[in-house]
Amino acid sequence: MFINYNISEIISQLSSAIHYDESIVKNLPDGKLNCTHNGRYIKWFLSDGNNISYIHKKDRQLASTLALKKFLLSRIEDNKRLLATYKQCNSTDIQSELLLKDNDFRKLLTDYPENSKHIYCNRDLFRDFHNEQFQPVIDSWLSEEYNHNEAYPQALKHPCPSGNVVRSKSEAMIDLLLNQYGIPYRYECELKLDNISFYPDFTLFNPISGQLVYWEHFGMMDDPQYSLNASRKISRYIAGNIIPGINLIMTFETSPNPLSGVIAESKIEEYLLMCNNQQAPS
Template sequence: MYSNFFSSMLPLLNKKISALEQQINSYPDGYLSLERNGPYVKWFHRTSKKRTYIPKKNYQFAQQLILKNHLMAKLEDLKEEVNAIHSYLQYHNKPSKQEQFFSNSLYRDLYLKTEKSLSDHLQEWSAAPYNSNPRHPENKTIKTISGNLVRSKSEALIEQSLITNGIPYRYECLLEVENLKLYPDFTTRHRLTGKVIIWEHLGMMDNPQYVHTSFNKIEHLIRAGFIPGENLILTFESKNNPLTPLIIEETIARYY
């Protein structure tokens, strides 16, 4: 299920590894070792051949080494991630349960008839008119690849990924909950089951008033039976922690 996603991650990770290795090679040989001696901390320059004490007057040299230490730790994390992906892909080289399922013509034929019926229904659902959010249309200033107007660049990224992955959706479609009119960011349908999944993106988590209003909306969605982690997707963003295409793709791989 996730093999294609993990395979697509390998070139990016290997590129990061190469860039880190080049960066590390620009630093002095060896690494920094810190050892406590009573109330004091001693600095040592370690190489494969020897250990050399670094006096405090060589502070800049110690700074270079500690930066290199961090890059080396980061490099090891990336290499472990690549190794984990290779292990996963090696394990999944054998036929998947889905491939075994489709190899049986009795199951496959009935499933394909059912899937075609569901696919037709979802296409009709996507194309059908619906009541969209009439509030503050002037804030819809970002044009998406489909030609729709949305309220943020992050919503445009989400829509783009939904389209790329063939996921039926409606943007800010009316949902009536307890006599309230709510307009979730994206109302989506699972391609294989038709299950309705709401995707709410909270894009201003550093704005207290926005957070308060958004959580009220989420509370109403939960009362309507939309459970976070099940059929309610919640993604978050602040100025210092933007939503990225990788986060969106990971979210889609998990829920769809």
């Protein structure tokens, strides 16, 4: 289990969560939901601070929306209290962070890649776990030419700081995170399975274990045909010994549920633990 002791990261995450919830609340109906129980029955009321009106059962959607508002407002207050507490904390109070400031201890800790399984690897610490024996292979792998996906070039319209131009904002976010973690990768590199060409969104070289891991982001799962095609692709990967949770990372989104940075980063943390015995590419 990982607990993030990086105070600045926690403060940033809480601030983002508060901002997100507040942006939702401002678009919800005015008023406050009050509920009263009468035996097995419940009644809903709308209060505007001065007057109270009954919400009829046929207006259940309004009651449900006001329930969401009440929940979000409570969560905002909870997170504001947490934020105030963390802002009072001094990073020097965190003993594990003090240990990492000792370069000799840090070097000893990160000399053994297996230790990464048991440590919350923030972006900075993860780089220390890179296995130096793989660096020549990584350098060669990154310098090699490879076949790109040439289909629908007009969809490549999201430039990234890495220099890649990708097909969606979600892919741009993944590209950015991979760069921040220092994970070597290729975008839409051809992969042959039973003489059929596939183009995983990202092909990653794990600098800890030396294994190749593939990342597919399925961004239109509310489209029935797209969803069916995604299922078929996943089955093809499994048949080719590319297994979800082992050497295949998958993320999904629908129109009302876009990929979040929290989910994408959690997938990278999960990926860091994939230190099995698969051979590095040659």
